[in-house]
Amino acid sequence: MKLLSSGTKYDSCNQSAVCHAFGPDGRCIQLYKTLLSNSCAGECAYCSNRCERDTMRATLDPEEIAKITDMVVNGDVTTF
Numbered sequence: 001m002k003l004l005s006s007g008t009k010y011d012s013c014n015q016s017a018v019c020h021a022f023g024p025d026g027r028c029i030q031l032y033k034t035l036l037s038n039s040c041a042g043e044c045a046y047c048s049n050r051c052e053r054d055t056m057r058a059t060l061d062p063e064e065i066a067k068i069t070d071m072v073v074n075g076d077v078t079t080f
Contacts, residue, residue: 036060 019031037059038049049055060068 036062036065 021029021031023029037057038055039057039059040047040049040051043050043052
């Protein structure tokens with residue numbers, strides 16, 4: 001999680017690990033951003049995840065993200 005969440009700083013939403021969305025009632029909902037994978041076949045010079053870069057790779061499937069999210073919500077995990 002820590003490895004993939006650090007890649008979100010390049011997301012255009014904003015420069016933090018939290019993205020702010022708004023519900024239909026106007027309440028702000030803080031969404032924790034994370035990448036599902038930092039594996040890539042491209043070689044874009046600007047990208048920190050380009051394939052030729054020597055970096056640790058990780059991939060999570062949606063079920064793993066849901067399980068981790070449930071653990072955080074239930075207080076089983078507080079930090080990564």
